Amino acid sequence: MSKEIHSAAEFEKEITNHKGYALVDFWATWCGPCRAIASILGQLAAEYAGRVKIVKVDADQNPETVAAAGVTSIPTLGFYRDGERVDVLIGAHPKPVYIAKIEELLA
Numbered sequence: 096m097s098k099e100i101h102s103a104a105e106f107e108k109e110i111t112n113h114k115g116y117a118l119v120d121f122w123a124t125w126c127g128p129c130r131a132i133a134s135i136l137g138q139l140a141a142e143y144a145g146r147v148k149i150v151k152v153d154a155d156q157n158p159e160t161v162a163a164a165g166v167t168s169i170p171t172l173g174f175y176r177d178g179e180r181v182d183v184l185i186g187a188h189p190k191p192v193y194i195a196k197i198e199e200l201l202a
Contacts, residue, residue: 098150106160109150110175116200117148117175118193121166123155128187129170135190139197147197174200 100106100119110117120136122129140149154161154169164173164180174182174196184196 098148100150100152100160101156103157103160103163106152106157106164109148111178113148113175114177115148116146116197117150118197118200119164119173119175120149120151121154121161121164121169121171121173122151123153123169125155126169132170132187132193135193138190139193143197146201172196176200 098109100109110119118136118139120129120132122133124130136149136151139147143149152160152164154166166173168185170185170187172184172193173180174184181200182196184192
C-alpha cells in the first residue's frame, strides 16, 4: 500500500529529504485515469517495498505541493532519487511501463 502525503511539510520530509528512490503519484479523486492506475501502484508498492518508496499526493488537497513539483496534469508520476526528480510520466500507462521506469531508476 502506498503512503498518502497530506502537506508540503510532509512532502519535504518524505520525498525531498529522502535518501533513496521514490515514486510520487500526483492524483485526484475525480480523475478516472488516476483511479485506473491506483491498483497498479498498490501492487508496485508491495513488489518494490524496501527499495522504492511509493507515495500519493492528492492534487486537490495539496495544491501548493503540486505547484512546487511543477505538475500541470494528472495523473503525473514523478520518479525521485535522493530527493531530486529525475523522471516523470504523465497519464495512465500499463504496469510494464511503470516497471521499466522503476528499473531505470534503480539501475
